[in-house]
Amino acid sequence: MDVDSGRETPLARRGSPRFIADRPHLVDDAEAALRLGKHVLLRGPTGSGKTRLAEALAERLGLEMESVNCSVDLDLEALLGYRTLGIAEGRTVVEYVEGPVVRAMRLGRMLYIDELNVARPEVLPILHGALDHRRRLTNPLTAEVVQAHPNFCVIAAINEGYAGTSPLNEALLNRFVVFDVPYVQGEALAQLIREATALAGAHHVERFVRLSADLVRASEVGELPVEAASIRALLDACDLSTQMPPLRAVRYAVAGKLSDPREQDLVMELASSYFGGA
Ligand SMILES: Nc1ncnc2c1ncn2[C@@H]1O[C@H](COP(=O)(O)OP(=O)(O)OP(=O)(O)O)[C@@H](O)[C@H]1O
Ligand SMILES: [Mg+2]
Structure with missing residues (x-):
């Protein structure tokens, strides 16, 4: 059999490769935008490295990442958290479990929102205040105002034209700077x-x-x-x-x-x- 087995480690699990772009300024420009306090939208087809690029940017900025995977079922709880019953000092109490958006805002992490254009458009306006100059949102689950830590930033990814996606609402799109991520060649x-x-x-x-x-x-x-x-x-x-x-x-x-x-x-x-x- 004519095979080209360069290394004999078929069971080896490789770590994530570093992000490689044919336009070297892509990563630098996206990093610059994030350092300037902008939020970044990565637009590209499936398997073009959007998630890998977001991870690379988090590494460059030294930020931990919180992730949200959008689906048509995405609801406010998946973004903001939920209430549950817990025990404190022998008594049953209602506890609030923070969701990824609130955690990223409070702790100054990067929030990665995958497939943003798959979410139902009516769920996303809750993010508007967090994504513009106000950098805050009112959490309807706790009635608290959450003010974002200075390091908080958002990278969203969209896969345009894919089945099940809807055009992004203008007001939401307007809060991002957009980088195209085509297939590397x-x-x-x-x-x-x-x-x-x-x-x-x-x-x-x-x-x-x-x-x-x-x-x-x-x-x-x-x-x-x-x-x-x-x-x-x-x-x-x-x-x-x-x-x-x-x-x-x-x-x-x-x-x-x-x-x-x-x-x-x-x-x-x-x-x-x-x-x-x-
Ligand atoms: N330019 C690139 N640099 C590094 N790795 C890449 C690149 N393009 C694709 N890959 C690799 O291809 C695989 C898919 O990449 P990734 O998951 O980031 O794609 P994606 O654009 O987020 O896809 P999807 O839209 O399906 O989520 C990963 O193993 C990733 O490392
Ligand atoms: Mg991805």
Whole structure:
């Protein structure tokens, strides 16, 4: 079997790779915005590194991170906390358990709000006061006014055009500065593959970078859905290709996620032009 097993650690769990962008100023500019007290919105397709970038920014700023994952079920409790019964000095008392937004504001942490545009729009206005110059909100669960610690900052991520998303309310969008996070390409992608996967041979890395460019191009002209070019999927294919023929790796990690057989065939056709003989 023609495999390119650079390292013999198939069971190794790698840590998160560092965020790598083809535009080096992306990370610096987002960091500068946060240091200036702005909140940051990362906009990009699935698997483009938005969460990884937010983690990298938290590291750079030396901040702990609180996370909220939005869904259509997201309610105020998931953001602000909830009341529960507890025991104090032998008596039953009502206790308030802080949610991630209140904790991040009070302790000066970074709040990461994933998939902001999946939440029902009527839940989010509670955040408006926390996100503008007032930097405070009134917690309806405790009737307390929470004033944000100076280090408090928010990074939100959105995945535009994905099923189940709704356009962000203008007033909310207006409270962020927006950074686009496209799929990393070219030499930066080659570097990411070398750092984040078990694939070591330059020849194979180069072929996966070119396949990625083809997938991006096909999605730009509408022949494939955007997520077909996901870097997450490509990195999975690179890893798998160290243990099996690359075409099979691409089938499992990239083509297999698409529901339309014609789209699957197109991915495999593109991959065959690089790995047909492998
Ligand atoms: N530019 C990049 N730098 C470093 N890692 C990246 C990059 N792009 C993708 N990845 C890797 O791809 C995987 C997916 O990245 P991540 O979870 O940050 O994507 P995402 O944009 O948040 O996706 P989703 O919208 O599905 O949440 C991770 O393993 C991540 O390390
Ligand atoms: Mg993410």
